Amino acid sequence: MHRIVIASIWMFILAAPLNAQQRFRRTAFPVNSFLVNPAVAGTEPVTVFGSSYRHQWAGFDGAPTTMVFSAHSSSPSQIGGGIIVYKDDMGGAVTQTGVELTGSYQLRLPNTDAVSFGLSLQGTQFGFDSSNLNVWDQDDPALTGGMETTFGIDASTGMMIYGADYSFGLAVSNLFQDKLGLTGVEEDFNKHIRHYRFMGSYTTDISNKFSVQTSGMIRLTEVTPAQVDIYSRAIYKYYQGLYWGGLGLRMGDAITVSAGVEFSSIGIAYTYDITTGDNLLSPYSHEVNLTYLLPHKKGFGQGSLGPRRILERNRLVK
Numbered sequence: 001m002h003r004i005v006i007a008s009i010w011m012f013i014l015a016a017p018l019n020a021q022q023r024f025r026r027t028a029f030p031v032n033s034f035l036v037n038p039a040v041a042g043t044e045p046v047t048v049f050g051s052s053y054r055h056q057w058a059g060f061d062g063a064p065t066t067m068v069f070s071a072h073s074s075s076p077s078q079i080g081g082g083i084i085v086y087k088d089d090m091g092g093a094v095t096q097t098g099v100e101l102t103g104s105y106q107l108r109l110p111n112t113d114a115v116s117f118g119l120s121l122q123g124t125q126f127g128f129d130s131s132n133l134n135v136w137d138q139d140d141p142a143l144t145g146g147m148e149t150t151f152g153i154d155a156s157t158g159m160m161i162y163g164a165d166y167s168f169g170l171a172v173s174n175l176f177q178d179k180l181g182l183t184g185v186e187e188d189f190n191k192h193i194r195h196y197r198f199m200g201s202y203t204t205d206i207s208n209k210f211s212v213q214t215s216g217m218i219r220l221t222e223v224t225p226a227q228v229d230i231y232s233r234a235i236y237k238y239y240q241g242l243y244w245g246g247l248g249l250r251m252g253d254a255i256t257v258s259a260g261v262e263f264s265s266i267g268i269a270y271t272y273d274i275t276t277g278d279n280l281l282s283p284y285s286h287e288v289n290l291t292y293l294l295p296h297k298k299g300f301g302q303g304s305l306g307p308r309r310i311l312e313r314n315r316l317v318k
Contacts, residue, residue, distance in 0.1 A: 026052060026068075027248065027256050027271045030201055030215045030231060031289045034072045034082055034102075037171040037199060038118030039158040041104040042080015047073035047294040057275075057282035065089045072102065073296075080104035080116070098124040100156065113163035120156040122173070124192070125149060126180055152178035154192060168200035193221045203235075211235045227251070233258065240264065253277045254285070267291040 026035060032050040034040040049071045056064040066089070072082025082102040089095050104118040129147045154176050160169030174192040201215040213233050220226040233246030241263035248256035254276055260269030273285035 026054065026289075027229075027250070027254075027273055027285075027287050028231075028246075028258055028260075028269050028289055029199065029217055029229065030213065030233075031260070031267075031269050032070065032291055033167075033199065033201075034070055035068060035084060036197055036217070037158040037160055037169050038082070038100075038102045038120040038156055039104055039116040039160040039169055039171070041072040041082035041102045041116075041118055042074040042078075042106055043104075043114070043116050043160070043162060044072070044074060045296070047071065047296065049292040049294065051290045052287065054285065054287040056285045058284060058286055059282040062091055063282065064091050074106075078106045078108075080106065080118075084120075093129050095127040095129075096124055097127075098122060109161075111163075113161065116160045116162070116169075118156075118158045118160075118171075122154040122156060123151070124154065124178075125151045150180050152180070152192065154178040165204070166200070166202045168198075170199075171197045173197075193223060195219065195221050209237045227253070231256070233260075260289075262291075265293040265295070267293075 029036050032048060032052070034048065034050070035052070050069070052066070052068040052070075054066040056066070066086065068084065068086040070082065070084045072080060074080045080102075081104070084100040084102070085098070087095070087097045100120045100122050102118055102120040104116055106114050106116045108114050127147065127149045154174050156171060156173040157175060158169060158171030160167055162168075173195040175194065177191045177194055179191045197217060197219050199215070199217040201213060203211055203213040205211050211234075213235060215231045217229045217231075218226050219229070228251045229248060230251075231246060231248035233244045235242055235244040237243075241261055243261050244259065246256075246258040246260075248258070248271075250256065250273075254273040256271055256273050258269060258271040260267065267290070269289040271287040271289075273287070275283045275285075
């Protein structure tokens with residue numbers, strides 16, 4: 001327990017080059033990718049409600065957990081909007097609770113494709129509770145022996161180009177690198193670190209009932225090296241539902257196995273991470289994603305744009 005608490009503090013505050021991420025992580029990033037890039041808002045001809053729960057390094061008391069709720073939608077005027085609410089518990093002593101409000105604008109290209117631009121306003125409450133820690137240096141000025149909370153305002157932005165069978169884009173979070181204001185922490189580290197994410201996806205129809213979607217994402221910060229995720233899933237249509245299974249690789253960290261179903265307007269997905277790196281805390285993690293699609297008659301992308309109509313005008317949530 002104490003090892004994960006101390007490790008979480010150092011990874012968050014110091015952002016050491018060990019794939020540290022202040023932004024919450026999701027393995028199944030192609031499922032509701034609005035959580036990755038604000039430009040996704042408004043690119044669907046439906047309203048997408050989503051929830052996600054991740055249990056990182058499961059198997060011991062105090063393991064990190066993340067809960068996320070989101071919604072995004074389009075309008076006939078090429079403007080989209082969305083909201084994300086999350087709570088990220090990084091092991092008991094370090095927590096983040098936040099909300100993001102997003103606006104986006106879609107521009108039709110000369111062909112059948114489109115480009116979307118998104119901007120989010122972030123509000124984040126950061127908490128650090130050092131009251132129950134066993135520490136080596138009792139006089140460390142960064143450990144007050146109580147609960148410290150700070151609230152800050154920041155922003156995220158993104159863009160995405162997309163068509164009937166592909167999408168690619170980039171997003172930047174913590175644009176202004178809002179100060180945390182924690183006691184005893186050096187100014188250079190006492191802030192939210194700017195995060196960059198590059199993501200792309202392409203879907204190939206094998207037959208009228210079978211498709212393969214391959215996706216990739218590169219994540220990095222200004223103080224950590226790049227982390228690469230590669231993810232592929234096979235999609236099968238049976239009656240009115242879509243069923244899929246996927247394999248993924250987070251280089252230097254984990255192999256992932258996932259499965260999901262989308263029936264009518266409801267989708268559910270489960271992902272299991274098998275640790276391959278030097279993490280001695282736990283060999284596995286769990287992630288569950290739920291989605292609900294609310295159709296509407298009008299909206300940008302109601303025709304040929306918007307999400308891919310996989311397998312006879314059905315879709316997987318993006």
